Amino acid sequence: NAGVTQTPKFRILKIGQSMTLQCTQDMNHNYMYWYRQDPGMGLKLIYYSVGAGITDKGEVPNGYNVSRSTTEDFPLRLELAAPSQTSVYFCASSYARTGGQETQYFGPGTRLLVL
């Protein structure tokens, strides 16, 4: 069981370039999330999805886009990379039900450097 996988592990981008961070989960979870973690800081939610075709903004969505065409995949798109987007990005998934969620499972992260 692979759990949550993310690619790439590390990427350097130039200002203005675009890229897609990939996230796949094989646990049939309905909820998926994207977080960013800046050095010495906690996690900030970028976007989340409650199921295929349904996404919503989190705390820091500006500069990012997402889509959810399947239960398994939840890619994060950066259209015009900026130095402020230098961070470590974590994808997570969980099985949510009425009255609360089960545990969130995290991928290993993607380290992004924008120069």
Added chain:
Amino acid sequence: GDSVTQMEGPVTLSEEAFLTINCTYTATGYPSLFWYVQYPGEGLQLLLKATKADDKGSNKGFEATYRKETTSFHLEKGSVQVSDSAVYFCALSGWTGNQFYFGTGTSLTVIP
């Protein structure tokens, strides 16, 4: 809205010392509470959880009790090891189930 307030770090302890990391929360309804651990260079892993008042979560010698009267979920370990050096995050899953709320993390370093 729902939120989690976590003890500021960093924390440095000697091996075999007692550990407490404080966590308090604000939430409506009946949230679930979690402690996650992040080892250097890795993603977050679930350490323990509690889903209702007075529940005690435990794992790898760590414990935390869900206290509704004090809205707290403090993490404790009786005797820390060097291998416990990591960043610890307190988290809350709200009653509506849409989002998790994470604390800012507490960095723990255990020295031999």
